[in-house]
Amino acid sequence: MNTTWKAWALCAALALPLYAHAADDALVKRGEYLAKAGDCIACHTAPHGKPFAGGLPMTTPMGAIYSTNITPDAQTGIGEYSEDDFKRAMREGVAKDGHNLYPAMPYPSYAKVNDDDMHALYAYFMNGVTPVKQANRESDIKWPLNMRWPLKFWNMAFLDKGVYRDKPGKDVAWNRGAYLIQGLGHCGSCHTPRGVAFQEKALDESGSAFLTGGLLDNWFASNLTGEHNVGLGRWSEADVAQFLKTGANQHASAFGAMASVINNSTQAMTDADVAAMSRYLKSLPSAGGSGGAAYAYDAKATKVSLTRPANDAGARVYTAYCMHCHGVDGRGFAPMLAPLAGNPNVLEKDPSSLINVTLNGTEDLVIGGIPAAYPMPKYASVLSDQQVADVVSFIRSGWGNGAPAVGAGEVGKIRKVTVK
Structure with a gap:
């Protein structure tokens, strides 16, 4: 028995590191999935650039800004970020050195992402992404408009720091869809109109402007409410799911930034998550639009x-x-x-x-x-x-x-x- 116990103990000792490594791999894999759900690569990869190394120009009324290097390179990326640093950047738009990020980074949406998912994302970016040494590019915004300290007041006015909480009376699929749409999916960043301070006019379904469509970078991101003509009123949940998976259905095809979302994000999501997103979107009441008569074909x-x-x-x-x-x-x-x-x-x-x-x-x-x-x-x-x-x-x-x-x-x- 003593020999048997020693053999078992040796096997257990050898198995523990293997189990820990497998758990880490699983966490990184889950973080990779969440990064796809957040479509991080679309904004943080320049045309013909290396993944997540930044440099993509984004047009604003004040001038172009450029996405940052979020690879784990210690000098030019986020390699020196602790997990708390990472969470603060994601949820509050504040970099490790304390400077504020422009709200083109959808941190008002990412503020809703829960701790477990943040942990997995951090594991992925630190262990599953190849480091790239590429310095960040300064924005084209001229002084004094390029000063970032006023963003502290922007955050005070418009940033809600609470993570998503399940809504009572709603089922699991609805809440999962709401969490993905409002959080990692950050759909409102494009599909919700913005105010004079570039803030989204609503961050969830409690606001009448939420997902009613918005003009961004010379594209109009469409209305995602139940509006009959310009929204999803004539779409079924299956239509929405088909569009998210393939970029096309009987009603429309993806274009502009949405094509990148389909290519890099939603087609890689599980059928269950896509169905949950579709469930949530189809639950939104009609809002926006012209208020005209329902569409009818005319030859x-x-x-x-x-x-x-x-x-x-x-x-x-x-x-x-x-x-x-x-x-x-x-x-x-x-x-x-x-x-x-x-x-x-x-x-x-x-x-x-x-x-x-x-x-x-x-x-x-x-x-x-x-x-x-x-x-x-x-x-x-x-x-x-x-x-x-x-x-x-x-x-x-x-x-x-x-x-x-x-x-x-x-x-x-x-x-x-x-x-x-």
Whole structure:
């Protein structure tokens, strides 16, 4: 028995380090998943840059700022951050040296992330990310607007430091979806309008402006409430889940920054988490929008397009450049080619996204490693400002869409700041 006990003790002693290592690996893996849920790589990786090394420019009304190096490099990254330093940066927007981060970093959302998830994220960034020695770039904001001490007062006014607490009366899936949407997903950072101090006008469903859509970097992030025309009112939970997993469904396709979210974040999330997010979003009441009548298809624009020659300038551009993908009837070939008839992004009062996507096309959606077959091409070098205005106006008025027309001046403004 003594020999047996010694053998067991030796095996146990040898197994303990292996078990501890396995537990650490599991924690790092969980942190990697959470980092994908937070889409950290999208903002902290510059085009053709190394992952998480920063340098991505972000446009603000005061000038461009550049994302920071969050690899565990000790000199230029966050390698010297303690876990408390990490949590403070994530939840309060304060770096290790005490300087305030600009609220382009969605720390008002990350403030809701619980301690267990913060611990896993810290484990991942310290142990699962390759260190990159790359100095951070100063912003293009000129003095005195580049001073950061006023951000302390911004935080006092707009930062809620409480982590997410489950709402009583709501089921597990709803609360999980709310936690992901409001916290790591930081959906409100783009999809909630901002006030004069660049603050989100609401941080959860208790505010009427929450997720009603917002203009950011010359794209209009769409309304995610139950609004019937420009929101998710006509979408089912399955439609929302399909969009988050693949970037397209029967109603719309992803473009702008949302394509990056699909590529780097939501497609990698579990079906259960995506279903929970869909459940939460579909629970939001109608808010925002124009308050007009519910969308109804109208075939008049199809007849105009089929007239030979078309007597509408926008219809002429549409038949030459758009009809083969989006259909003469505007209904497209979803989910591969987006419909324009009844598309919430077309019905939206703000035309920025339609102008931008016509000029600059879309980033390829890459689902499961396979690029989308028919990405939206760029037309900036092909169409004049007037032609873009004509075709966008035709689309926005056609097939019952009933959205306001667009002028060449609006196109010119977006062309000037987005076309390289």
